[in-house]
Amino acid sequence: KNQVEQSPQSLIILEGKNCTLQCNYTVSPFSNLRWYKQDTGRGPVSLTIMTFSENTKSNGRYTATLDADTKQSSLHITASQLSDSASYICVVSPRITGTASKLTFGTGTRLQVTL
Amino acid sequence: ETGVTQTPRHLVMGMTNKKSLKCEQHLGHNAMYWYKQSAKKPLELMFVYNFKEQTENNSVPSRFSPECPNSSHLFLHLHTLQPEDSALYLCASSQDEWEGTDTQYFGPGTRLTVL
Numbered sequence: 130k131n132q133v134e135q136s137p138q139s140l141i142i143l144e145g146k147n148c149t150l151q152c153n154y155t156v157s158p159f160s161n162l163r164w165y166k167q168d169t170g171r172g173p174v175s176l177t178i179m180t181f182s183e184n185t186k187s188n189g190r191y192t193a194t195l196d197a198d199t200k201q202s203s204l205h206i207t208a209s210q211l212s213d214s215a216s217y218i219c220v221v222s223p224r225i226t227g228t229a230s231k232l233t234f235g236t237g238t239r240l241q242v243t244l
Numbered sequence: 245e246t247g248v249t250q251t252p253r254h255l256v257m258g259m260t261n262k263k264s265l266k267c268e269q270h271l272g273h274n275a276m277y278w279y280k281q282s283a284k285k286p287l288e289l290m291f292v293y294n295f296k297e298q299t300e301n302n303s304v305p306s307r308f309s310p311e312c313p314n315s316s317h318l319f320l321h322l323h324t325l326q327p328e329d330s331a332l333y334l335c336a337s338s339q340d341e342w343e344g345t346d347t348q349y350f351g352p353g354t355r356l357t358v359l
Contacts, residue, residue, distance in 0.1 A: 133286070163347070170352070170353070170355075171352050171353070172248070172334050172335075172336070172350030172351050172352050172353050173287075173334075173350045174350070175347050175348075175349075178347065218287070232289070233286075234286035234287040235286060236284060236285060236286050237286075
């Protein structure tokens, strides 16, 4: 069964500090992996997308890495800001042409950035 | 703003009520989706429409009835719901039904509470 597991479930950090969120998946064969940011009371917004041939992708202070061999991805946030407080969701797509039902979502990591 | 709007943002209804959720996308996309997001659970895909045709019904109970009159509008009709149906209902759209690197754009969601 395809699964996406994220850790930690929640995280509290001080403003200005860095943090790394983890995503492990069992989806196979694999096509691409996305990280979404979901603010409280809002819908998810795409941050990065990586295909199986990419190792890293940056979007401002967000850097995602991918190891397709170990089926692991991480999202690194640099110099955190209060506005980074949100849930971060890892979404994995299999390497088949199909419908959206084949997307596998993680439960997310809830990040809180404090003063 | 992601170009996907949802109304209402909050809805409280009794188990015998009938209500409808509305979604509109201004992105010129051809595919639209309904998701259910419950606390501490991954997003659950409910329905997919591609070019106004329903292509996916992910074993959703019949008390949820979708309608897609055109590629820009999507409705979710609700009747005789159960308290466990309380959740955040998210609408999303993409250029076409998911293929490869196509990104889904989410609306802000409707927070539904069933009493």
